[in-house]
Amino acid sequence: MFTKFIKRSFQNSLLKQSSEIIGIDLGTTNSCIAIQLSNNQVQVIENSEGFRTTPSIVAFQKDGSHLIGMPAKRQQIVNPESTFFAIKRLMGKKFDDIDVQKDLESFPYKIIKSKNGDAWVQTKENKQYSPQQISAYILMKMKDTAENYLKTSIKNAIITVPAYYNDLQRQATKDAGEIAGLNVQRIINEPTAAALAYGANQSINQKKVVAVYDFGGGTFDISILQINESVFEVKATNGDTNCGGEDIDSLLQNLLLQKFKQEHGIDLKSNKMATQRIRESAEKAKIELSQKSQSEINLPYIYNQVHFSCIIKRNEFEKLIEDLVKKTMNCVQKCIKDSGFQIQNIDEVLLVGGSSRIPIVQKKITEFFQKNPNKSINPDEAVAIGAALQAGVLKGNVQDIILIDVTPLSLGKSIQGDIMSVIIPRNTTVPVSKSKIYTTVKDGQTQIDVIIYQGEREIASKNKEIGRFILDGIPMAPKGLPKIKVTFQIDQNGILHVKALELGTGKKQEIKIQNQGKLSKAEIDKMMQDAEKHKEQDILKQKISSLINKSEGLNYQIDKDLKIHQDRLQSTDINLILQQIDKLKDLISQVQYTDAYLLQLQEQYKITKDSGFLIGKTIYKDFQQQTSNNSKETKN
Numbered sequence: 001m002f003t004k005f006i007k008r009s010f011q012n013s014l015l016k017q018s019s020e021i022i023g024i025d026l027g028t029t030n031s032c033i034a035i036q037l038s039n040n041q042v043q044v045i046e047n048s049e050g051f052r053t054t055p056s057i058v059a060f061q062k063d064g065s066h067l068i069g070m071p072a073k074r075q076q077i078v079n080p081e082s083t084f085f086a087i088k089r090l091m092g093k094k095f096d097d098i099d100v101q102k103d104l105e106s107f108p109y110k111i112i113k114s115k116n117g118d119a120w121v122q123t124k125e126n127k128q129y130s131p132q133q134i135s136a137y138i139l140m141k142m143k144d145t146a147e148n149y150l151k152t153s154i155k156n157a158i159i160t161v162p163a164y165y166n167d168l169q170r171q172a173t174k175d176a177g178e179i180a181g182l183n184v185q186r187i188i189n190e191p192t193a194a195a196l197a198y199g200a201n202q203s204i205n206q207k208k209v210v211a212v213y214d215f216g217g218g219t220f221d222i223s224i225l226q227i228n229e230s231v232f233e234v235k236a237t238n239g240d241t242n243c244g245g246e247d248i249d250s251l252l253q254n255l256l257l258q259k260f261k262q263e264h265g266i267d268l269k270s271n272k273m274a275t276q277r278i279r280e281s282a283e284k285a286k287i288e289l290s291q292k293s294q295s296e297i298n299l300p301y302i303y304n305q306v307h308f309s310c311i312i313k314r315n316e317f318e319k320l321i322e323d324l325v326k327k328t329m330n331c332v333q334k335c336i337k338d339s340g341f342q343i344q345n346i347d348e349v350l351l352v353g354g355s356s357r358i359p360i361v362q363k364k365i366t367e368f369f370q371k372n373p374n375k376s377i378n379p380d381e382a383v384a385i386g387a388a389l390q391a392g393v394l395k396g397n398v399q400d401i402i403l404i405d406v407t408p409l410s411l412g413k414s415i416q417g418d419i420m421s422v423i424i425p426r427n428t429t430v431p432v433s434k435s436k437i438y439t440t441v442k443d444g445q446t447q448i449d450v451i452i453y454q455g456e457r458e459i460a461s462k463n464k465e466i467g468r469f470i471l472d473g474i475p476m477a478p479k480g481l482p483k484i485k486v487t488f489q490i491d492q493n494g495i496l497h498v499k500a501l502e503l504g505t506g507k508k509q510e511i512k513i514q515n516q517g518k519l520s521k522a523e524i525d526k527m528m529q530d531a532e533k534h535k536e537q538d539i540l541k542q543k544i545s546s547l548i549n550k551s552e553g554l555n556y557q558i559d560k561d562l563k564i565h566q567d568r569l570q571s572t573d574i575n576l577i578l579q580q581i582d583k584l585k586d587l588i589s590q591v592q593y594t595d596a597y598l599l600q601l602q603e604q605y606k607i608t609k610d611s612g613f614l615i616g617k618t619i620y621k622d623f624q625q626q627t628s629n630n631s632k633e634t635k636n
C-alpha cells in the first residue's frame with residue numbers, strides 16, 4: 001500500500017510539471033513520434049508530409065538554412081557533402097574510434113576531429129556541427145510535429161536509445177534533447193520499448209519469456225525479457241552499435257562501385273554526387289530484394305556520358321551480408337546465455353527495425369529459435385509506441401506497467417597494472433548503486449586519479465573510457481592505510497553518477513566526471529539560441545521547398561493532360577496554358593528564400609492551376625455536347 005502511495009505521489013509530481021509527454025524513437029535511418037491520448041490509446045503522429053516516420057536526415061544550404069526529413073532526403077543527390085544521415089552512429093564517439101573510421105570510407109559527407117577529439121561533421125561551406133546538434137534538429141522536427149497535432153506547446157519527452165549504448169552515447173542523446181528545447185524525462189532502451197508495445201496488445205496472465213531482435217538502420221540489439229502480467233523485467237541484453245541497415249547499404253555500395261570499375265575502368269569513389277546516387281540505388285535494391293529474387297539497377301549518366309546498369313540477385317545479396325547476420329546471431333547466443341534461459345524457454349521472438357524484414361534474417365531467426373517470429377507489432381513504429389506508453393506511466397495515465405531494465409555493459413575503474421575493477425557488472429538491474437573500497441599505492445599519497453571504463457575486457461584500457469575524476473584531500477598516510485569508498489550510481493536513464501567518501505576522516509568528496517564528450521551548459525545554451533534564431537528562416541525554407549515540389553508536380557500533370565487532349569483545345573487556350581507553365585518553371589529556377597518570393601510562387605501556382613482547369617472544362621463541355629447529341633438522336 002505504501003509503495004503504491006509513493007508511486008502515485010511521484011506520478012502526480014510529474015503531472016504538475018507538464019500535461020503532455022511525447023515518446024520519440026530517434027532512429028538512425030528514420031525517426032517516429034507517438035503520444036498517449038486521453039482514452040489511453042497510443043497514436044503515432046504523421047509529419048507535415050503525411051508520413052508516420054521521418055527520415056533522420058538534415059541538409060544545410062549555402063545560406064546556412066537547413067532542411068529536415070523528407071525535404072532533406074529529396075535533395076541528397078545534388079547536395080551530398082552537406083546532407084547528414086546516420087548521425088546516430090557518431091553520437092558520443094571519438095573521431096579515432098574504429099567504427100567512425102569505417103564510416104569515413106563510405107559516407108559522402110566529411111567527418112572531422114573536433115577540438116576535444118570527438119567526431120563532428122562539416123558542411124561543404126566548412127561549417128561544423130556536433131552529432132548532438134544534428135540530432136537536435138531531428139528532435140525539433142519531432143517536437144513541431146507533435147505540437148501541430150496537439151495544438152499545444154510540448155516540453156517533455158521520452159527518447160529511446162539502443163540498449164547497447166554506453167554512458168557517453170546516452171548523455172549525448174540527452175544533450176540533443178536539451179538543445180531541441182525538450183526536457184528529457186527518461187531515456188529508455190529500444191528493445192524494452194518494443195516489448196512494452198507488444199505487451200500492451202496482449203493479455204499476459206502468466207510468465208512469458210520474450211526475445212526482442214532489434215535490427216535497425218545503424219544498430220543491433222537483442223534483449224531477453226520476462227513479462228509477468230504488467231511487470232516487464234529485462235534479464236539480459238547484448239548488441240552492436242555499428243551493425244545495421246547502413247552497413248548493408250555500404251556493402252552494396254562498395255559492390256556496385258566495384259562492378260562499375262570492372263566494367264568501365266573508372267573509380268567513382270572520389271565523385272561525391274555519383275557515390276550518393278550509387279548509395280541510394282543500393283538502399284532501393286536492399287528493400288526490393290526483400291520482396292523479389294533480383295533487383296535491376298539503372299543509373300544513366302553516372303559519369304559524364306557513361307551509363308551504368310546491373311542486376312543484383314538475392315543469393316548474391318545474401319552472401320554479401322552473411323557476416324553481418326552472423327554477427328547479430330552471435331550477440332543473440334551471448335544474450336541467451338547471460339539471461340539464464342535456454343532457447344526452448346523463449347516463448348516469443350519479436351522483430352523490430354527495418355533490417356529485420358530481410359528474408360535471410362528471418363530465416364536465421366526461425367532456424368535458431370525453432371519457431372516463427374512474432375510479427376504482431378509494426379517494426380517501424382513499435383519503439384515510439386513503447387516510449388509513449390512509458391510516458392503514460394510517468395503521467396499517471398497507465399497505472400499497472402512496471403519496467404525493470406538492465407545496464408548493458410560492466411562499469412568499473414582501472415587499478416594498478418591497468419586492471420579493470422568492475423563495480424557494476426553488466427545486466428545489473430537499474431537504477432542501481434554499488435560501492436567498492438580502494439586505497440593508496442604510495443606513501444603520503446594525497447590524491448588519486450581515477451579513470452572510469454565501460455566494457456568487458458580484463459585490461460582496463462581496452463575498454464571504453466567514459467570519464468575521469470580526481471579525488472584529492474586524502475590525509476597523508478602510509479600506502480594502503482586510507483580507505484576510499486567509491487560509489488557508482490546508474491539512474492533510470494542509464495547514466496552514471498560517481499561519488500566518494502574517505503572513510504578514515506569521514507570527509508565527503510563530490511566527484512565530477514570530466515567527460516570530454518559531454519557538452520557544457522554554455523555550449524548547449526548557444527546551440528539552443530542558434531536553433532531558435534534560424535527557426536523562422538528554416539520554416540520559410542521548408543514552405544518554399546514544399547511548394548516547389550507541388551509546383552513541379554502540377555506542371556508535370558498539366559503538361560501530360562495537355563498532350564493527351566490538345567486536339568480538343570483552342571490554340572489560344574493551349575498558348576495560355578503553356579505560357580503559365582513556363583512562368584512557373586522560370587520562377588522555380590530562380591528560387592529565393594524570402595517571404596516575397598513565397599507570395600509570388602503561391603500566386604503563380606494558383607494561376608497555373610487555374611489555367612489547367614481549361615483542359616477539364618473543355619473535356620466536360622465536349623462530354624455534355626456529346627450527351628446532348630445522343631439524346632436528340634434517341635428522340636428522333
